[in-house]
Amino acid sequence: MAIEFVREPFSKEENLACLEQHVRDWFVREFEELTPPQQYSFKLISQGKNVIVTAPTGSGKTLAGFMIIISELFKMSYAGELKDGVYCLYISPLKALDNDIKKNLLVPLTQISSMTKSVGKELPEIRIAVRTGDVSASEKQKQLKEPPHILITTPESTAILLNAPKFAAHLKAIRWVIVDEIHELANSKRGVHLSLSLERLEQLVGRSFVRIGLGATLHPLEEAAKFLVGYDDSGTPRSCSIVDVSWSKPFDLQVVSPVRDIVHATASQLNAAMYNLLDKLISKHRTTLIFTNTRSGTERIVYHLKRRWGKKYTDANIGAHHGSLSREARLDVENRLKQGLLKAVVCSTSLELGIDIGSIDLVAQIGSPKSVTRAVQRIGRSGHGFKDVAVGRIIVLDRDDLVECSVMLRCAMDKNLDRIQIPVNCLDILSQHLVGMSLSSKWRVDEALKLLRRSFCYHNLSKQTLISVLHYLAGHYSDLEDRKVYGKIWFDEKDGMFGRRGRYTRVIYYLNIGAIPDEVKITVKRRSNGKRLGNIEEGFLERLRPNDIFVLGGKLYKFKYARGMTCYVDEAPRGSSPTIPSWFSELLPLSWELASEIRRFRSRVKQELDKGANREEIVAWLQSSLPVDRYSAISIYEYFKEQHRYLDGKVPTSDVLLVERTHDLRGRAFLIFHALFGRRTNDALSRVFAAVLSEQIGASVAITVSDNGFALLVPKNANIDIGKLVLSVLELDLEKYLRDNVRRTELMKRRFRHCASRSFLVLRNYKGHEIGVSRQQTNSQILLSVAEKIDPHFPVLDETYREILMDTMDLEHARDVVEMIRQGNLNLQIVETDAPSPFAHNLIVLGEADIILMKDRRRRLLQLYEAVMRKVRRLESCG
């Protein structure tokens, strides 16, 4: 009894023997053989074992999960034992997927039913239904009277059902729970939310049920398994069988460069070449699925394909698919895909998940997908049957992407995946569930703690932390009269009990449940005529400074000022370039493992260059060791050669931390750290270095962060001692220091608002009103200061720090890097350049920026005041 891999499949006979006779007859009639996941799951599930199955698209995962369940339901039906109740709960993160699953399951259900009828048996119907926020009230009533035996739903609806006063009773019949797309749920707060729902469900049902996890590839599978099954009360993980058949489809992978020399091609050359390449690829395949990472990218690609080859590509045979499109538009594309009517579909990331969408025989990715696992998952969407080859081409448009994707696909071929990271001890999700739990009954704190600890995500929750969250939910931070407003539970610490309170608490729970935060939308208007130009997110506005230039809807605008929920801009003068990147929603970060591989690769290339190997030798070596075409190999060579030449051989390698002191074209002074550790780790490192530097030079420092390094923007004539800076960093308590410095950043304000939302501190929907206008008058800065004044360990505050340090940034690996420096495994190397070296270009132009404010507010204010007055005096003296 443990978490174990099942490496040997069972025989066809053994598997089929588990099925009820008519079900078996149906299956044998429909399918010649069992697919790889089915060869394990039938037997395992029939034995009542928990299973997690990872397999690529088109490998019959749905039936692998459901077949035995359908079989058991038919058995019960014959024996007259099929009662009114939910026997199987299926949970997926996508509503669209829910509808598809229902349609797909109706096929065996109706066909097997008609088979049994034809042999003279009339059986009670096996009911199946979908339950999400989209389901109508009349449908919900129907489900209450005639509960579906198979209920298909989402994580959020599961939590709501747990508290549905009448419906919850039907859940007590549950014997199987299937969690689909587990690779997507496990690394987000939605998964955390689900893990607690599962434990509450098990408590409600009163006995354990079989847990089945289905998903695409992920790593490490033992962690994912523990996430699915949780722990028993003695602290041991419950048992789970792991079936990993995600490599059963052969891969054909390659990185393609549209031009011969990516390093020196102009943007328009690159663009034109990319479209030619796309056209070539699409023409050679039946249906191509193209991933672009952004919604605007998706629209652009479809538009230009239709424009350039108007006869070849029309609305009839290519389509766009992304989250901003209407449901009808998306459904239309999905249906046409399934029918094989589309030559190409372009999406942002939206078609990454979901059931088989027809006969895609090529997946093309534009730009880097940022992790080996994601690349494999996306490319795995191609190839309809489990025997088809999954063909993937990554089209790269810049040199860092080129190197990154080449190493990435090499890792994919070696089955070398990056690690998943499951968030733990999230206090905001905990708050939601505690309120939910209190709504159904009174609880003893100790009993509640036992339940919570069964979840993988709260396995180490301390009683003290639980108590502080209970105090928060009970409104104990406010004085007595106000608890009527703020208290959502009552909590008696002495008796160790809590329960519900408040007339509106149930409504608040229902309407505000979930892990997906709202972003407040700011309207952008043209200053001259007030014309509406589009929206940006509040977080982005917080970063804008007067005269910053950004992109919106493909055009450049200059920010002038903001008033409430509106910001006013002018059109940017001809020839300007953006001073701040416009995509604000978090881009996927490069994983730590992949970053390490790329560092190792850099060392290898440097080795070859140092040896004096010539161009042809190196290009040939690159082509043989990486899945790249010739153009790509040449560009990789050129990129490294340039850096090598520019810095006199100092190419950053795995054992070197190269720090470059330089200026950009605007004359701004930078310290560039060539730290290829992935954005999450660099986020932490950059802030630490920036904060220490800020103290040393007595001024604020701005930072730009990317996967490949970070840059510190410093005042022009600052006196900086880099060696001293590094030594100071080595002496710090990293976590404490980082916490203190994160406090003063824009990120803190934004994340605080998200956690506040999830913790029911700030509600999306209250007393039936959608919240909007009030936000005008309260900004996150104020909310944040208030929370701190209440208690520096206010749970919402603590969760914000935890989320930032652990989920957004990577404190663990930042510590590893500092340790590497301390041990001498990473040696400091300093260079000075007049202009940034090739490896640094992308960092300065595209990196995501933030400001590290100088610690002492008083000094900071005085400095700002001085700076302003200096400029004023200069103006006055000029007359």
Added chain:
Amino acid sequence: MKLWDSIEIIEPYPAIYIEGIDCIVISDLHLGYEGIMAEHGIMMPKVQFDEEVDMLEAILAKRRSRRIILNGDIKHEFSTTSYHEFREVADLLQYLARAFEEVTIIKGNHDNYIERVTSRHGIGVFGSKNIGGFLFVHGHKRLTKGQSADVKYLIIGHEHPVMALIDEVGAKERVSCFLYGNSSIGKILVMPAFSTLAYGSEVNLIPQKEWLSPILREDVETDSLSSVGVSLDTGLLNFGKLRNLRQI
């Protein structure tokens, strides 16, 4: 620091003392802000009342006076006074009634129904009041002909002026400030908000037509106003004329 030799800023607080008529003036307290936020789904625990009382204590420790004028927006809500504000306003007025001989309230746009509270404490509520040439009015409406007569100094609130300071690397700080200068009615002083929560107008960044007060939009050349920042961290910061600050 003294303005025009007759108005003293009680450093470093958003409050003034006028010796000629022996009174302290503060404006825009917005009590009950958190309660209204809670009704709108933002469950911010209450801090403002205590902070404002602390500031008042500190002000009184520096400067004694017979009377105090609250220049509008004592409370926050627009509609019927809710319980939260009711209690906070009552508590504050009780405190003020003990510390001052005379308490006067100028009605602001958020002060509807405030008489329900003030009537219990014998406190006068006015749309405007002219004491010895000092005209106190909230600033959310332009002056009537009658109000404009015999005015040497016009003192308003409503705007919540704030200076937005941005440095070379883009760091941003906001500082509440006094604005003072000339208007078509007389010398004008715009008070900073006493409230620590209510948002303000970034007066060095936004154009005059976007300012909140119609008096400032129509009867003043805002570029000619001077600005003095108040901060508990640094004390007073004299910025000089807005005209210069806008250009940088």
